[in-house]
Amino acid sequence: MVRNLTRVMLATCFGAFLSFGSASADPAKEAPWYPDTAAYRLTLFLGNLKPLPWNVIEAAWSDPYRNSEFSMGALTWLAETSNANTSSLMDALAREDRQSLFAAATRLIALRIEEELDRALDADDPASAQQAVRTARELYRAFADAVAAADPEASRRIGLAWLELNSSLGSAGVLGAGAIPAERETMNAARSVISDYLADNYLVDDFAPRLQLSPLPETAIAGGRDVEMPPSLPPGSDIFDQDPLPLLVLNFEEQGIDETNLPLVAYGDMLFDSARIFGSPARDLGIACSTCHNRSDVNQRLFIPGASHQPGAIDVDGSFFNPIFNDRRDDPLDIPSLRGLRFTGPYGRDGRFASLRDFTRNVIVNEFGGAEPTPFMLDALLAYMLEFDFLPNSMLTAEGTLTDEALDAARRGEEIFNRPLAGLGDRSCASCHVPDGNFLDRQAHDIGSAGPAYEGARAGAFDTPTLLGTAYTAPYFHDGSLPTLAAVVNWFDETKSLGLADAERSDLTAYLEAVGSADEPYETFDAENTSFRLAFSELTTFASTLDTLLPRRDAEHILLLAETVVADLSADASRMSNLAGRPEVYALAGRLAQVGAAVREEDWQTAEAHWDAFKVEAETIQERAF
Amino acid sequence: MSIRLTRRAALIISVAGAAFSGTQLAAQEDVLRLAFIPQENPEKLLGDIAAITGWLADQIGVPVEGFVTIDHAAAVEALRNGDADISFMGALPFVLAEAEIDAVPLLSEVYRGAPSYTGRIFVRRDSGIETLADLGGKDIAFADPISESGYLYPLAEFVEAGLVAGPGEAEAFFGRIFFAGGYQQAMQAMAEGLVDAAGASQYADLLLTPQQQAEVVWIAESEPIPSHVVIARPGLGADLRSRFVDAMMRLNEAGNRGLLRYLYGPDGYVRADPAAYDGVRDMARRYGLL
Numbered sequence: 001m002v003r004n005l006t007r008v009m010l011a012t013c014f015g016a017f018l019s020f021g022s023a024s025a026d027p028a029k030e031a032p033w034y035p036d037t038a039a040y041r042l043t044l045f046l047g048n049l050k051p052l053p054w055n056v057i058e059a060a061w062s063d064p065y066r067n068s069e070f071s072m073g074a075l076t077w078l079a080e081t082s083n084a085n086t087s088s089l090m091d092a093l094a095r096e097d098r099q100s101l102f103a104a105a106t107r108l109i110a111l112r113i114e115e116e117l118d119r120a121l122d123a124d125d126p127a128s129a130q131q132a133v134r135t136a137r138e139l140y141r142a143f144a145d146a147v148a149a150a151d152p153e154a155s156r157r158i159g160l161a162w163l164e165l166n167s168s169l170g171s172a173g174v175l176g177a178g179a180i181p182a183e184r185e186t187m188n189a190a191r192s193v194i195s196d197y198l199a200d201n202y203l204v205d206d207f208a209p210r211l212q213l214s215p216l217p218e219t220a221i222a223g224g225r226d227v228e229m230p231p232s233l234p235p236g237s238d239i240f241d242q243d244p245l246p247l248l249v250l251n252f253e254e255q256g257i258d259e260t261n262l263p264l265v266a267y268g269d270m271l272f273d274s275a276r277i278f279g280s281p282a283r284d285l286g287i288a289c290s291t292c293h294n295r296s297d298v299n300q301r302l303f304i305p306g307a308s309h310q311p312g313a314i315d316v317d318g319s320f321f322n323p324i325f326n327d328r329r330d331d332p333l334d335i336p337s338l339r340g341l342r343f344t345g346p347y348g349r350d351g352r353f354a355s356l357r358d359f360t361r362n363v364i365v366n367e368f369g370g371a372e373p374t375p376f377m378l379d380a381l382l383a384y385m386l387e388f389d390f391l392p393n394s395m396l397t398a399e400g401t402l403t404d405e406a407l408d409a410a411r412r413g414e415e416i417f418n419r420p421l422a423g424l425g426d427r428s429c430a431s432c433h434v435p436d437g438n439f440l441d442r443q444a445h446d447i448g449s450a451g452p453a454y455e456g457a458r459a460g461a462f463d464t465p466t467l468l469g470t471a472y473t474a475p476y477f478h479d480g481s482l483p484t485l486a487a488v489v490n491w492f493d494e495t496k497s498l499g500l501a502d503a504e505r506s507d508l509t510a511y512l513e514a515v516g517s518a519d520e521p522y523e524t525f526d527a528e529n530t531s532f533r534l535a536f537s538e539l540t541t542f543a544s545t546l547d548t549l550l551p552r553r554d555a556e557h558i559l560l561l562a563e564t565v566v567a568d569l570s571a572d573a574s575r576m577s578n579l580a581g582r583p584e585v586y587a588l589a590g591r592l593a594q595v596g597a598a599v600r601e602e603d604w605q606t607a608e609a610h611w612d613a614f615k616v617e618a619e620t621i622q623e624r625a626f
Numbered sequence: 627m628s629i630r631l632t633r634r635a636a637l638i639i640s641v642a643g644a645a646f647s648g649t650q651l652a653a654q655e656d657v658l659r660l661a662f663i664p665q666e667n668p669e670k671l672l673g674d675i676a677a678i679t680g681w682l683a684d685q686i687g688v689p690v691e692g693f694v695t696i697d698h699a700a701a702v703e704a705l706r707n708g709d710a711d712i713s714f715m716g717a718l719p720f721v722l723a724e725a726e727i728d729a730v731p732l733l734s735e736v737y738r739g740a741p742s743y744t745g746r747i748f749v750r751r752d753s754g755i756e757t758l759a760d761l762g763g764k765d766i767a768f769a770d771p772i773s774e775s776g777y778l779y780p781l782a783e784f785v786e787a788g789l790v791a792g793p794g795e796a797e798a799f800f801g802r803i804f805f806a807g808g809y810q811q812a813m814q815a816m817a818e819g820l821v822d823a824a825g826a827s828q829y830a831d832l833l834l835t836p837q838q839q840a841e842v843v844w845i846a847e848s849e850p851i852p853s854h855v856v857i858a859r860p861g862l863g864a865d866l867r868s869r870f871v872d873a874m875m876r877l878n879e880a881g882n883r884g885l886l887r888y889l890y891g892p893d894g895y896v897r898a899d900p901a902a903y904d905g906v907r908d909m910a911r912r913y914g915l916l
Contacts, residue, residue, distance in 0.1 A: 031810075032670070069670040127697045134807060159820045163767060163804040166811070171771045175699050175722045177915040180771055574836035579738075579829075586840050 032069040034135070036082075037142045038235035039065070039074035040109050040215075045234035046306045047098055047213040050319040051328055053306055054096050061093070066236035066303060084111050103207045106215070110202035113139045117191050126170040126182065133166055140194070143202060143215045150220035150227040154197060161193035231281035238303045238311070239291050244522035245531070246297035246472065249339070249389040259541050263548040267561065268384025270542035271377055274564040279369030282321055287368070289381075295523070296388040298335045298473050308332055313480050322369035334480030339469050340390040343438045349478045351444040351463035357382055376557060390438070390468045391518030400435025406514045413511025416504055423496035429508075432464045439467040439515060448495055449477050470516035485512040527577065528626045535572045536585070536625040539565050540618045543592060546611050555599050558607075562596030565589075581624040588617050658682070658866060660692045661701040661710035665890065674888035681885055685873035688866070698723075705729060705859040712862070712870060714890065717852045717906045718774050718915070724857075724903075725916055731898035732871050733856040737829075741896050742850040744828040745775035747783065748816055751843050755822060758787045758846050764822035765802040767812040769830075776809055778909055779848035780825030787846075793913045809833060817842060852902045854890070871897065 033041065042060035046053055063073045070077065078084055089108055092100035116136035123129035140162075148155040168186035173179035201217035208221050214229045233239070252262060259266050271277055272289045282288075292299050292314060300312040307315045315332035317325050333349050346354045353359035360381055364370040373381075395406045402414050417429045424431070433439040441464050450460035462478050476482040482491055486509040493500045500508065525531055542565050549558045566589045573585040591614045598607035660679065665671055675692035683690040693710075695701040698719035704710035706727045715723065723729040734741040747766075749755040755764070761784075769776025784790040790799045797803060804821060806812040809830035816824035817838040824830070828847065831839050856874065858867055876882055878894040886892055910916035 071669065071673075130807060137807075137811075156818075156820060159815065159818060162811075163806055163815055163820060166807040167803075167805045171805075172697065172699065174719045174772045174915060175702055175726060177722060177910075178772055178913065570840045571836035574832065574839045582839075583843075589840075 031138075033065070033141070033235040034138050035064065035068065035070045035072060035074040035077035036112060037109065037139055038068065040105050040142050041232075042234045042236065042305055043101065043105050044213040044215065047102065048319075049306050050323075050326060051330075052096075052098065053330070054093075056306055057101070058093055060305075061089070065234075066305070067238065068236070078108075078112075082112055082115055084108055084115060098213070099207070099209055102210055102213050103204075106202050106207065107204075109139055109142045110198045113198060114195060114203075117195065120165070120169070121187060121191060126172045126180075129169045129182070130166070133162075133169060136194075137162055143217070145232065146215035146229055147197075147201075147217055149229050150216050150225070154217075158194055158197055161190040164190035165194070231284045233285060234305050236303070236305050238301050239285070239287060240301060241291075241294050242299050242301045246295040247391065247518075247520055247523050248295035248297075249391055250387045251389045252387055254389065260544040260547075262383075263545045264380050264383045265387060266384075266541050267376075267545045267549075267557070268380035268382065269538070270545070270561055270564055271381050272384055273538070273542075273568070274560070276560060276564055277364055277370050277373060277377065279322065279371070282368045283370070289363070292335045293338050296339055296341075296385075297337045297469070300474070302335065310475070310480055312475065316363075316367040321367060325366045325369070331479075333478055334475060336465065337469060337473050338385060338388050340438055340466060341388045342386045344440060344466055345442060346444075346463060349462050350460060351442075356385070360385075374556070376554075377560075390466075391521055393468070393515075393518050395514045395517055396468075400437075400439060400515075402511075402514060407510060409507045409510035410514035411511075412504075413507035413509065413514075416500070416508045417511050421496070421498050423498040429492075433467050440464045449481075449491075450479070467512060467515045469518060469521075471513055472516070472518070472521045485509050485516065488512070530577050530626045532572055532576045533626045535568070536622070539569050539572070543614065543618075546595065550604070550608055550611060553604060555602070558599050559596055562592055562599070566593045566596065576626065578624055578626050581621065581626070584617075584621045585625065588614065588621065591617060657689045657691060658686060658712065658870060659704075659710045660690065661704045661713040662692055662694050663698060663701060663714060663716075664694050664696065678885060678888040681882075682870070682873055685876065686866070686869045702727060702729070705857070708859065708861070710859065711866070712856060712858050714854065715857050716774060716854055717903060718772065718778070718910060720855045720857055721903055721907045721910050722916060728860040729857045730860055730862075730867075731855050731900055731903065732858050732867065733874050733895040734898045734902065735853040735855070735890070735892035736894040736896055737853060737892055739893070740850075741853050741902070743775060743853055744850055745777075745779035745783075745825060745848040746828045746830070746844040747780050747846040748813060748824045748826065748831060748842050748844045749822065750816065750819070751841050753822060756845060758784055758789055760845075761823050762789065762799055763801050765804070765820075766800050766823040766825060767804040767806045767815040767821045768825040769806060769809050769812045769827075771805055774851050774906065774909070775827040775848070776812065776830075777805070777825060778913060779851055780846070782909065782912075783846045783848055813842075849905060852906060853892070855898055855903075856895070 039061045042065060043057055046057045046060065061074045064070055072080070075086060078086055086108065088104035089101070092104045113136050116132045116139065120129045120132035120136065123132060140158075144155070147158065164186055168183040168190065170182035171178070171180040197217075201219055204218045207218060210221070216227055216229060220227050250259075252265065253259065259269065272293075275283045275286045275288045275291075278287065292302055298312060302308065302314060303311045304314065304320070307318050307320050309330075309332045313332040313334045315330065317327045318330075318332075319326040319328075336349065341356065345356060346352070347356055347359035353362065357378055360378060361373060364373050395403055395410070397403055402411055406414075417433075418435075420426045420428050432441045432443070432445060434441050444461040444463050446459050446461040448459060449462065452459045460478075470476070470485065474483060474485075476485065476488050482488050486505070489500075489505050489509045489512065492498060493505055523531075523534070525534075542561060545561060546558065549561070569592070570586055570589040573582045573589075576582055576585065591610055594610040595607050595614065598604070598610060660675075660682075662671060662675055671694055675694070679690040679692045695704060695710075695713075698715060701710065701713040701715065702719065702723040705713055705723065712732070713729075720729065720731060724731075737743060747758065747761075749761075755761060768780065771777055781790065781793070781796060784796065784799065785792055790796050802821070804812075804815065806815050806824075809826040810833040812824040812826050813830050813834055815821045817834050828844075831842055831844070834842065858870075874895050875897070877886055877889070883894070886894065907916060
């Protein structure tokens with residue numbers, strides 16, 4: 001749950017994000033993509049979606065990508081910084097010609113690299129040359145992972161060429177002292193290595209048809225080799241956990257029961273955090289249940305271009321995650337909270353699954369292309385998820401009425417909430433959001449929040465959502481179309497002609513905010529109680545299920561556990577505050593890997609010995625694990 | 627990217643903030659001019675400068691202007707001729723600027739609780755390389771020939787170990803020496819196996835992917851290097867200098883810490899101790915820079 005950050009970094013192409021040689025380095029940030037490179041990678045990603053979102057591809061070139069540090073889109077950027085001709089690109093976009101667009105965009109990026117290399121070689125001072133090479137290298141990033149996948153030898157040759165080139169640019173020294181002259185011959189030779197490869201692979205007049213758009217080099221495609229590109233997300237994607245991190249409330253924990261004494265729950269907790277239960281690309285990108293449902297709640301920042309229409313929303317039945325499950329409808333949903341899950345069935349935004357077990361299997365197998373989960377895995381996941389509780393809220397009684405802690409405005413709103421209204425067919429808000437039933441009625445209703453899918457169709461009905469905890473889950477409605485609870489009140493007032501006065505709307509909003517509130521909605525961290533400490537605690541808890549699985553000789557589930565925890569523990573160490581503690585954590589991950597290796601060999605005695613050692617070592621380093 | 631910076635004070639953005647807009651600048655001391663060294667994304671730096679100078683103007687009570695120079699030399703030149711009053715600078719260029727124009731250190735950046743850091747020699751964990759001597763005849767990538775933690779200090783460890791005779795003699799020990807262009811490029815070259823070792827800041831492994839971080843170790847660490855410094859031209863008035871330093875120190879307060887991200891992202895500032903740079907002065911002399 002708190003490990004999505006490291007998964008993201010595993011899945012993305014990393015680059016520098018340095019100040020002018022600052023002592024510090026930010027471990028969390030991916031290097032910003034230049035606007036033109038970003039537009040190219042977005043084009044490749046979006047160009048593989050079906051149906052192809054041409055309007056989003058156009059925007060990828062005209063607008064800054066999401067969260068870009070550059071204020072301008074690629075076309076403006078190119079106009080201001082380059083002499084490159086974009087007419088072929090614009091023509092392909094206008095004709096909505098996918099192959100031509102690929103060819104034009106690929107050549108454009110390659111030409112930009114050439115343009116910057118020319119600038120570097122023409123520069124009359126090292127600083128300008130270094131800046132041009134830095135830019136050229138950032139542009140080459142558009143192709144780098146594909147070259148590495150298709151042609152490791154060329155990737156190495158080009159990597160060395162960049163080193164040679166940069167080293168041969170010379171240095172202006174510091175204030176004239178220590179200046180190093182440029183080595184023209186070496187510069188030219190290194191540049192040739194790069195340019196020759198670009199000419200053969202990315203500056204091609206006639207690219208072979210691409211079934212799948214990717215930056216794979218033309219020689220690999222033309223050679224007919226079956227090269228697999230590691231999945232990646234395009235610039236603008238965000239699958240980091242939200243900040244602040246939602247507080248997880250587990251029923252057993254509140255009762256003082258230790259999760260290590262609940263091995264089925266602990267294993268389910270691990271599965272909820274494991275991308276390994278999904279298929280590619282989710283699995284390779286490190287996307288797990290907890291990526292969308294941070295700490296059982298939502299992830300308000302999650303965004304994948306082409307699959308999200310806004311942050312916090314995702315289309316899980318589009319073509320990206322599992323093409324066979326592609327419903328070819330652009331219908332991303334606002335991520336729902338899973339708090340109080342055992343009270344909120346039926347499941348799915350439209351309540352189409354009566355069974356949480358069926359719903360969970362559908363998520364794993366259909367939405368995210370995973371292998372059929374074992375009965376044990378489904379049992380474990382359900383055992384864990386059924387422990388999700390609502391956030392404690394001292395403004396609400398157990399029956400769902402306001403306590404003395406609520407404001408007067410909320411009290412007046414409570415009366416309105418329970419008042420039968422003509423616009424609601426003489427029902428009240430509370431008819432569906434039943435206060436003593438966790439503010440839901442377990443029914444699906446068509447309130448007119450979605451338009452009909454086709455002429456004559458009945459508009460969509462959606463499962464009544466709970467109002468508990470909603471102060472922290474904006475935006476609202478199935479598509480996240482309403483940004484605030486006040487907007488929800490206004491929507492009902494206007495579409496249902498409730499005739500509420502301004503003050504009444506305000507009071508009703510205050511009531512919703514009180515009902516949706518919580519005493520402690522977010523995790524709190526400090527210098528030593530870090531997110532890593534939380535992750536360390538969770539991961540060692542997951543591992544504790546080995547006390548149950550090893551005696552059962554359950555190799556399949558042990559290996560799934562070991563693979564998940566070893567990778568996460570090792571990756572999580574990268575964000576420890578206590579940098580000196582990292583080697584111990586790496587060693588601990590290595591110890592668990594030895595458990596897995598022994599199990600693979602069916603050497604159960606050795607596996608148990610490593611597991612015993614793991615427990616001792618984990619205990620030893622616990623205090624330093626922050 | 628091709629944002630073209632002229633050698634001196636190329637991109638001047640305004641900055642005085644709403645309170646001062648339209649104000650006629652009366653005299654040199656009525657405005658404070660800050661020189662910034664460019665980072666990876668000059669456009670972002672411009673936005674950062676606008677944010678921080680606006681805040682500083684409110685705090686100090688005079689308009690504050692910021693501009694980006696192409697490099698340290700241009701910043702020092704701007705300090706020398708009065709185009710800049712203050713500049714953000716690395717420790718090495720500072721000691722040279724001090725020698726050349728009597729630049730005054732005002733504030734030192736703090737990272738992870740200290741106004742200093744180190745340089746390290748990193749290798750791949752599975753390389754079998756355990757000591758500096760093991761790197762004889764092997765290839766190494768440094769960040770930049772004028773980088774303290776990315777070249778000068780890590781190389782000094784080889785000198786200290788008796789493996790390299792002195793500055794300028796490193797070629798005789800190593801196979802190839804590359805200057806990769808930055809910490810990340812040097813580290814990446816090592817992690818990918820293009821070279822056997824990298825010399826970079828102690829924190830440079832954090833620039834690798836988490837998976838790569840687990841695959842690298844460091845085998846030598848330099849003496850502490852004073853972190854980056856905020857310096858002033860010698861003629862800057864004591865009052866304005868003092869107000870600037872006080873304002874910058876207020877960045878350490880909880881409510882203002884968010885603004886640090888506009889200033890290359892340190893954890894905070896301390897008042898600079900000129901003596902803390904003695905080691906850098908010695909290092910600069912050893913390398914013939916001073």
